[in-house]
Amino acid sequence: MSYPDRIISLLGGTRPASRKLERPASTIQSWRTSGVIPAQHHADVIERARRHGVVLTPADFFDLPAPANPACHGWTRMERYGDGEHEKGPRNVAG
Numbered sequence: 001m002s003y004p005d006r007i008i009s010l011l012g013g014t015r016p017a018s019r020k021l022e023r024p025a026s027t028i029q030s031w032r033t034s035g036v037i038p039a040q041h042h043a044d045v046i047e048r049a050r051r052h053g054v055v056l057t058p059a060d061f062f063d064l065p066a067p068a069n070p071a072c073h074g075w076t077r078m079e080r081y082g083d084g085e086h087e088k089g090p091r092n093v094a095g
């Protein structure tokens with residue numbers, strides 16, 4: 001999910017975000033489609049979202065890397081679970 005998708009979702013979707021941010025729905029949709037909210041709008045989006053109880057920070061205007069799945073990376077058990085065992089390789093967690 002892109003950062004515009006996350007922000008727009010936090011604001012309730014395209015039309016509610018449009019009302020809360022006082023922007024045309026077509027503008028909100030273009031942010032979602034392009035995957036970018038232009039930098040000159042960030043401060044205004046943060047302020048208007050705050051007025052509606054949605055706390056955003058400048059860090060919210062960046063895409064985050066997908067979280068790593070330790071089972072796919074052959075991490076040690078200690079790295080994965082912090083339990084002090086040092087077996088290398090993926091572990092069958094199915095039981």
